[in-house]
Amino acid sequence: MGKPEITDKTELRLRKLPRKVVRYWCFRYRTAEQGGAEARGGPAGLKEFMEGREGFTSWSQFGVTWDVRDWEPLVIKARSRSIEVEWNTEAMSSARELPVKAKEV
Amino acid sequence: MAKIVDPDQLNQATEVVIDTAGKTIQLLVAGNLSNASPGATSGVTLQALYSFLKEEWKSDNALNKFRFPIQMFTKTDGQFINGWTFEDATSRNLVRDAGWTEGANEYAGIISLGAFDSDLDQAYYANVVGYDQSTTDFDKSGNLNEAILITGFTGYLKPFLRIEAKTYAEYDLLSEQGLALLEPVLYRLPLANATDLNITETDANVDANAPYTGMKINFLAGTGFTTAAATTYSIGDVVQDGAGRWAYCTGAGTVTTPGGAYASFGGTSTWEAYSGEVQIGTSYYAFNRILSANGGTAEEIYNWMQRQLRKTTDINADDSTPIGQRSGEIINGNVAASMGYFLGTQLITGAGLAVTGFDANSTNVITQTAIDVDAGGVDALTFLPIATTGVTYPFTAAGTLEFSANLVAEDDADTRYVMYFTTNPGGNFDSANAVIVDDDGGIDIDGQITAGSIPWDFAYTTNAQGGRTPDTNADVTIVAQGLEGAQWVLTTYTITKNTGQTISINASDERNYANPV
Numbered sequence: 001m002g003k004p005e006i007t008d009k010t011e012l013r014l015r016k017l018p019r020k021v022v023r024y025w026c027f028r029y030r031t032a033e034q035g036g037a038e039a040r041g042g043p044a045g046l047k048e049f050m051e052g053r054e055g056f057t058s059w060s061q062f063g064v065t066w067d068v069r070d071w072e073p074l075v076i077k078a079r080s081r082s083i084e085v086e087w088n089t090e091a092m093s094s095a096r097e098l099p100v101k102a103k104e105v
Numbered sequence: 106m107a108k109i110v111d112p113d114q115l116n117q118a119t120e121v122v123i124d125t126a127g128k129t130i131q132l133l134v135a136g137n138l139s140n141a142s143p144g145a146t147s148g149v150t151l152q153a154l155y156s157f158l159k160e161e162w163k164s165d166n167a168l169n170k171f172r173f174p175i176q177m178f179t180k181t182d183g184q185f186i187n188g189w190t191f192e193d194a195t196s197r198n199l200v201r202d203a204g205w206t207e208g209a210n211e212y213a214g215i216i217s218l219g220a221f222d223s224d225l226d227q228a229y230y231a232n233v234v235g236y237d238q239s240t241t242d243f244d245k246s247g248n249l250n251e252a253i254l255i256t257g258f259t260g261y262l263k264p265f266l267r268i269e270a271k272t273y274a275e276y277d278l279l280s281e282q283g284l285a286l287l288e289p290v291l292y293r294l295p296l297a298n299a300t301d302l303n304i305t306e307t308d309a310n311v312d313a314n315a316p317y318t319g320m321k322i323n324f325l326a327g328t329g330f331t332t333a334a335a336t337t338y339s340i341g342d343v344v345q346d347g348a349g350r351w352a353y354c355t356g357a358g359t360v361t362t363p364g365g366a367y368a369s370f371g372g373t374s375t376w377e378a379y380s381g382e383v384q385i386g387t388s389y390y391a392f393n394r395i396l397s398a399n400g401g402t403a404e405e406i407y408n409w410m411q412r413q414l415r416k417t418t419d420i421n422a423d424d425s426t427p428i429g430q431r432s433g434e435i436i437n438g439n440v441a442a443s444m445g446y447f448l449g450t451q452l453i454t455g456a457g458l459a460v461t462g463f464d465a466n467s468t469n470v471i472t473q474t475a476i477d478v479d480a481g482g483v484d485a486l487t488f489l490p491i492a493t494t495g496v497t498y499p500f501t502a503a504g505t506l507e508f509s510a511n512l513v514a515e516d517d518a519d520t521r522y523v524m525y526f527t528t529n530p531g532g533n534f535d536s537a538n539a540v541i542v543d544d545d546g547g548i549d550i551d552g553q554i555t556a557g558s559i560p561w562d563f564a565y566t567t568n569a570q571g572g573r574t575p576d577t578n579a580d581v582t583i584v585a586q587g588l589e590g591a592q593w594v595l596t597t598y599t600i601t602k603n604t605g606q607t608i609s610i611n612a613s614d615e616r617n618y619a620n621p622v
Binding site: 020030031037087091 | 106108113114115116135136137150160202
């Protein structure tokens with residue numbers, strides 16, 4: 001996938017957003033779609049812009065099946081595992097084995 | 106909603122407020138951060154918060170000039186440092202997948218493994234040993250993922266999941282995982298439930314209706330549970346004497362001749378019959394919990410048991426005799442040990458618990474879990490036996506005799522039914538030595554026809570009348586008659602190792618009998 005074309009002033013403005021800000025608001029849009037707090041006050045045009053990008057499926061899938069590139073946060077990349085699955089795997093690998101005691105009969 | 110696991114899901118002043126003056130971190134239910142139940146799918150991991158703070162400390166000049174607030178030891182445990190704390194309890198309740206130290210306070214993270222049947226199922230925990238202790242609800246219902254304060258309570262933690270009409274779960278964290286003390290880290294433990302198909306009554310019905318209202322449980326005193334020996338005993342010691350009976354020491358002292366019945370013990374100690382003794386078949390077994398079933402069936406008993414285990418009040422009737430053998434302990438139901446469970450159709454009682462006075466039709470489906478002799482007695486803290494053995498009763502076949510209307514309509518005094526062995530070494534039916542079948546209590550099955558349906562039972566495992574072989578099917582012949590209304594009738598049947606056996610006896614109408622007065 002090549003660089004996205006810069007077509008208007010909105011995208012120019014959005015291109016200046018740090019990846020952290022883009023991802024924060026993508027998570028807010030996801031939260032809102034899942035019934036959480038409304039996503040008010042985000043960068044103007046970001047939601048609509050991302051919804052038009054190649055690879056966008058739904059906001060509920062952000063962090064699950066798609067994410068944004070590290071160096072180009074307005075470009076969508078596919079995820080092989082959700083961030084929750086990655087965390088759970090990581091967290092559980094650092095936790096010790098659950099001891100199992102034989103049940104007395 | 107989802108658990109926050111990525112620092113990019115957090116933003117200063119929305120989800121996180123950092124107060125450098127007060128040195129507090131406040132988490133707010135706002136933006137991406139939710140505190141909804143279950144905890145497994147809300148909140149923020151401590152690692153995500155820590156990572157967020159690191160990024161903020163790097164990029165925010167207003168923060169960079171202050172000492173950093175948190176040190177992580179692993180991805181799932183850390184400590185607040187440099188005088189920092191959480192702002193409030195809400196902030197702590199929002200943390201997931203972690204335990205931590207915060208000043209003098211320690212918090213352990215608790216994650217349940219397995220699935221709760223419903224997000225509304227509320228688990229609770231006890232953090233002090235003892236059946237008289239109160240419990241604390243977890244902050245959220247459903248699958249657990251939250252931290253609890255363990256300061257001052259590092260020696261015991263037992264979460265419970267006991268929901269009406271669902272299977273129960275509990276887990277003694279320290280003993281099950283071999284821990285000496287709780288630490289401010291993350292613990293995972295199995296805790297799950299599902300619909301309990303053996304619960305058929307509501308709490309309201311169990312609390313209000315017979316036979317439940319007549320049921321009770323007594324927790325008994327007693328230690329040791331050893332074979333009587335020539336030694337010194339203390340009050341409260343329980344022994345099995347040379348006759349196989351159980352005895353309770355009422356006066357400390359010696360036993361010098363332990364070989365016979367306890368009444369014949371030589372020495373200075375004194376003894377009385379142990380009230381936790383129950384005869385099963387021809388042997389005697391010891392128990393330290395006696396559930397009086399008030400004629401209830403196994404299913405009714407189980408319904409009552411489970412109801413008691415969710416009461417926050419004392420469930421120990423403490424009215425057994427003799428008084429001196431009562432435990433006198435307060436046993437709050439919601440922290441009491443399991444009283445039993447169903448394995449298929451079999452009700453297995455809890456360790457050291459005997460059910461008495463139950464419906465005879467349930468005899469074959471109850472396994473009593475007796476205290477093993479010479480196996481360590483009972484645990485001093487839990488009062489539960491160290492070792493137990495499941496004991497079943499000799500099988501009692503049972504069923505009903507169903508009589509035709511003309512037999513039932515006759516005056517009772519003019520009727521009779523008798524059950525004989527069709528074939529028997531002592532004498533077959535239709536011979537002078539014919540043997541009448543005994544019921545489970547050893548009484549002849551021989552009586553008046555007082556109802557259309559008359560129950561019967563038979564000691565299938567042990568009946569050896571007339572020299573027959575016990576524990577085999579029994580061919581029987583039932584004869585019945587009236588005088589003026591029903592003719593003499595004979596019915597044959599084979600008693601098998603089952604309950605619910607129906608034997609129909611249908612007599613023809615009597616048209617020829619006459620006894621003029």
